[in-house]
Amino acid sequence: MPPTTFIVLPTYNESENIVRLAPALFDLDVADLQVLVVDDNSPDGTGQIVETLSEQADYRGRLHLLRRPEKQGLAPAYIQGFTKALSLGADYVIQMDADLSHQPKYIPRLLRQAREYDIVIGSRYAAGGSVDESWGPLRKLLSWWANRIYAPTILRVPIRDATGGFRIYRRDALIGMDMRRVKANGYVFMVEMIYVAYRLGYRIGEIPIHFPDRQHGASKMSSAIALEAALRVWQIMLRHHRLQPADRRDRLQAAANERAG
Ligand SMILES: Nc1nc2c(ncn2[C@@H]2O[C@H](COP(=O)(O)OP(=O)(O)OP(=O)(O)O)[C@@H](O)[C@H]2O)c(=O)[nH]1
Numbered sequence: 001m002p003p004t005t006f007i008v009l010p011t012y013n014e015s016e017n018i019v020r021l022a023p024a025l026f027d028l029d030v031a032d033l034q035v036l037v038v039d040d041n042s043p044d045g046t047g048q049i050v051e052t053l054s055e056q057a058d059y060r061g062r063l064h065l066l067r068r069p070e071k072q073g074l075a076p077a078y079i080q081g082f083t084k085a086l087s088l089g090a091d092y093v094i095q096m097d098a099d100l101s102h103q104p105k106y107i108p109r110l111l112r113q114a115r116e117y118d119i120v121i122g123s124r125y126a127a128g129g130s131v132d133e134s135w136g137p138l139r140k141l142l143s144w145w146a147n148r149i150y151a152p153t154i155l156r157v158p159i160r161d162a163t164g165g166f167r168i169y170r171r172d173a174l175i176g177m178d179m180r181r182v183k184a185n186g187y188v189f190m191v192e193m194i195y196v197a198y199r200l201g202y203r204i205g206e207i208p209i210h211f212p213d214r215q216h217g218a219s220k221m222s223s224a225i226a227l228e229a230a231l232r233v234w235q236i237m238l239r240h241h242r243l244q245p246a247d248r249r250d251r252l253q254a255a256a257n258e259r260a261g
C-alpha cells in the first residue's frame with residue numbers, strides 16, 4: 001500500500017483561494033493524497049464551499065473539513081489538524097497555507113526528500129529559493145535577517161527558513177515531538193515546532209521554493225504580529241533548550257493514551 005499523505009490547510013476567509021487550490025492539489029501525481037481543511041467559521045463561507053466540494057464525486061473521501069466555531073489563531077488550528085490527520089492514519093503530514101503562496105508543485109519534492117529527513121521545509125532562503133519580486137528592499141532585508149541571522153543565532157539551529165510554514169513531517173516525528181509541548185499561539189508556532197524537532201534530534205531538510213504573494217483575499221499578518229513573534233523566539237529558546245532526543249514521546253505510549261481516550 002502506498003503511504004497516506006495528509007495536507008492540512010488552515011483557512012480564514014480563503015474562499016477565492018480554496019476553489020483554486022483544492023483542484024490543483026488533487027491534480028498532483030501523488031498516491032493516496034488526503035486534504036484536511038481547518039476552517040475557523042470564515043464569514044466568507046470558506047467552510048461551506050469545502051463542504052460542498054467534499055460531496056462531489058472527485059473529492060469524496062479525500063477532502064475533509066474540520067470546523068472550529070470562531071477565529072482562534074493559526075497554531076491551534078494546525079495542532080488540531082495534525083492530531084486529526086494522525087488519527088486518520090497519515091504517514092506524512094504536510095503543513096501549508098491556503099493562500100497559494102505555497103505552491104502545490106513543490107509537494108512531490110517535499111515527499112521525495114521526506115524519505116531521507118524527518119521534516120522538510122519548503123525554504124525561501126535555501127540556495128535557489130526566493131520571495132515575491134514585488135517585496136521592497138526593507139521587507140526583504142527584514143525577513144532575511146529574521147530567518148538567516150536572528151532566529152538561528154538565538155536558537156543555534158542550522159535552519160535557513162525557521163518561520164517558513166510549508167513543511168512535511170513524517171508521522172513518527174510528529175508523534176515524537178508531542179504537540180502538547182508546543183505552546184505558541186501565533187505565527188511563532190512555526191519556529192517553536194522546528195526548534196522542538198531540532199532539540200529532539202530529528203533530521204531537518206530544506207528544499208528551495210519561490211514564495212509569491214497572495215493574489216486573492218487578505219493577509220492576517222501585520223508588523224505588530226511580526227514583532228511579537230520575533231520577541232517570542234527568546235521565550236521558545238528558554239522553554240525548550242534542555243530538550244534532547246531521549247525526550248521524544250514514545251510511539252507505543254502515544255497509542256496507548258489514544259486508546260484510553
Ligand atoms: N483556521 C485558521 N486559519 C488561519 C488563521 N489565521 C490565518 N489563517 C490561515 O493561515 C494561512 C496563512 O495566513 P496569511 O494571512 O496568509 O498569513 P501569512 O501567509 O503569514 O501572511 P502573508 O504574507 O500576508 O500571506 C492562510 O491559509 C490563512 O487563511 C486562523 O486564526 N484560523
Ligand SMILES: [Mg+2]
Nearest residue numbers: 097099101214
Ligand atoms: Mg500568506
